[in-house]
Amino acid sequence: MVVFGVASAHAYAADAPNGLAIAKSNACMGCHAVDRKLVGPSFQQIAGKYQGDAQAPAKLALKVRDGGSGVWGAIPMPSHPQMSDADIRTVVAWVLAGAPSK
Ligand code: HEC
Secondary structure: OHHHHHHHHHHHHHHHHHHHHHHHHOOHHHOOOOOOOOOOOOHHHHHHHOOOOOOHHHHHHHHHHHOEOOOOOOOOEOOOOOOOHHHHHHHHHHHHOOOOOO
16 A cells, blocks of 8 residues: 555656646646636646545546536636547646646
8 A cells, every 4th residue: 555655656746747748738828827817727726626626637637628617717618639538637637736847
């Protein structure tokens, strides 16, 4: 168990720069900033809202893929059908970790 914890902590840390790279290469940063609201909520606001929500990674992965509105306001989040599931999982984990820059 302890071994698993250590292993996943490492994988998580290694994903942080990846999450940022994926967000940049998929134009997420055109509507989201890490620490202030743009068109969409800041990634830190999102991390705060879903803190401790075990359903959040799955729920938000679907939202990134399919888009939607109504959680933060009337402006819709666009769908991203071209993104791979792995990229979506990585970027969502990064957002939920508070969008660390390293
Ligand atoms: C055209 C602007 C736009 C782009 C591009 C965009 N978003 Fe969003 N995003 C939004 C808006 C607006 C919302 C708020 C939607 C709502 O209120 O339900 C949002 C919400 C979110 C949420 C929270 C969803 C929820 O239900 O709480 C996440 C996570 C998110 N975006 C991630 C991303 C990621 C990752 C990308 C890039 C792959 C991205 N966004 C690209 C506008 C955008």
